[in-house]
Amino acid sequence: MVDPAAVKSVLARQRIELPSWAFGNSGTRFKVFAQPGVPRTPFEKVADAAQVHRFTGAAPTVALHIPWDAVDDYAALAAFAKDHGIELGTINANVFQDDDYKLGSVTNPDPRIRRKALDHLFECVDVMDATGSRDLKLWFSDGTNYPGQDSIRARQDRLAEALHAVCERLGEHQRLILEYKLFEPAFYTMDVPDWGTSFAHCLELGPRALVCVDTGHHAPGTNIEFIVAFLLRAGKLGAFDFNSRFYADDDLIVGAADPFQLFRILFEVRVGDGFAVDTPISFMLDQCHNIEPKIPGQLRSVMNVQEATAKALLVDLDALTAAQQAGDVLAANGALMDAYATDVRPLLAELRSEQGLDPEPMAAYDRSGYAARIVAERVGGQAAGWGA
Ligand code: RM4
Ligand code: MN
Numbered sequence: 001m002v003d004p005a006a007v008k009s010v011l012a013r014q015r016i017e018l019p020s021w022a023f024g025n026s027g028t029r030f031k032v033f034a035q036p037g038v039p040r041t042p043f044e045k046v047a048d049a050a051q052v053h054r055f056t057g058a059a060p061t062v063a064l065h066i067p068w069d070a071v072d073d074y075a076a077l078a079a080f081a082k083d084h085g086i087e088l089g090t091i092n093a094n095v096f097q098d099d100d101y102k103l104g105s106v107t108n109p110d111p112r113i114r115r116k117a118l119d120h121l122f123e124c125v126d127v128m129d130a131t132g133s134r135d136l137k138l139w140f141s142d143g144t145n146y147p148g149q150d151s152i153r154a155r156q157d158r159l160a161e162a163l164h165a166v167c168e169r170l171g172e173h174q175r176l177i178l179e180y181k182l183f184e185p186a187f188y189t190m191d192v193p194d195w196g197t198s199f200a201h202c203l204e205l206g207p208r209a210l211v212c213v214d215t216g217h218h219a220p221g222t223n224i225e226f227i228v229a230f231l232l233r234a235g236k237l238g239a240f241d242f243n244s245r246f247y248a249d250d251d252l253i254v255g256a257a258d259p260f261q262l263f264r265i266l267f268e269v270r271v272g273d274g275f276a277v278d279t280p281i282s283f284m285l286d287q288c289h290n291i292e293p294k295i296p297g298q299l300r301s302v303m304n305v306q307e308a309t310a311k312a313l314l315v316d317l318d319a320l321t322a323a324q325q326a327g328d329v330l331a332a333n334g335a336l337m338d339a340y341a342t343d344v345r346p347l348l349a350e351l352r353s354e355q356g357l358d359p360e361p362m363a364a365y366d367r368s369g370y371a372a373r374i375v376a377e378r379v380g381g382q383a384a385g386w387g388a
Helices: 005-010 042-056 074-083 099-103 109-133 152-169 193-207 224-233 259-271 296-316 317-325 327-339 343-356 361-368 370-377
Strands: 017-020 061-066 087-093 134-138 175-179 210-212 237-242 282-285
Touching: 005 175, 005 296, 005 343, 017 087, 017 296, 042 061, 042 074, 042 237, 042 296, 042 361, 042 370, 061 109, 074 109, 074 370, 087 109, 087 175, 087 282, 099 109, 109 134, 109 152, 134 152, 152 175, 152 193, 152 237, 175 237, 193 210, 193 224, 210 224, 224 237, 259 296, 259 327, 282 296, 296 343, 296 361, 317 327, 361 370
Parallel strands: 017 061, 017 282, 061 087, 087 134, 134 175, 175 210, 210 237, 237 282
Antiparallel strands: none
């Protein structure tokens, strides 16, 4: 039997990092829908992220995206975050929104453009030094659209060269987290299309380079929990970008499309000791709330991760292992499904009450009046948006 107190103690220390960009306006390439009250500055994004932590107690950090979140004084932004009860987390680089990067950033055939991209990555490390961030997360949109467009192999050489240069620039306690994506915006080759490519580069780069698994960046049907188990075993899983998808990189609320997959992933995290106190894994959200309100969207996301984690922790490992060793396929599968079928909402409500939080974060947020306040206060100025 699983001890509920042990489950709660792991849940009590779970930290889920929020993406600053989830609070700005977003949409698809067809239309960005403006919502009243969205932040106009990185400071307002941090203030909104702090609300998610206030009502869940589980989201103490917010990731920044540079230059979307560029400010003159990063120490001031960090101090502002602290005043609001949270901290700044991962720094995400952006080498995908400049005309120069049409044919790639660090893998561009033009050495001038490669240099420009690398300089931006160095600038992101400067930001980390100012904010005290541990992780630099790199996602490259680099790739090609047509066979023959560029040398696949030469682009790998250019990528390796840039990654080495960034790694050398990192401080002792800083890490490089390399994300991969199957396709989009490039449609023929991506330069980091899959976990194997990211893993191979990270191996070459050494212990400070780790892989980021964005759950929306795979071909449909990919067994993501296998990737998670493999990377954890190799000591190379650095971060998750959690979201969910029905078709491609939909960036929907994590656990909305396939809660069972999220459970399976988090179960492998548990088996690989990824919920340890000193876990190397950064549990991040990477989502856009195109049609739903942003702060409640983030609240729901954090709660979905907590619920899937609770279920993963409820799996009776002794019973599961015994069934596995006995070759009892149905009992083994049953041990997993029993935990998945458990309604963990009462357990999480209890935990929140013990932590001095409202047991119902979404209702408590609604009652707080924050949503109406930001609509009233944030008048004028330029609303933050994906790419703004
Ligand atoms: C990319 C990738 C990155 C995120 C950007 C906004 O598809 O998932 O993690 O920073 O989108
Ligand atoms: Mn991502």
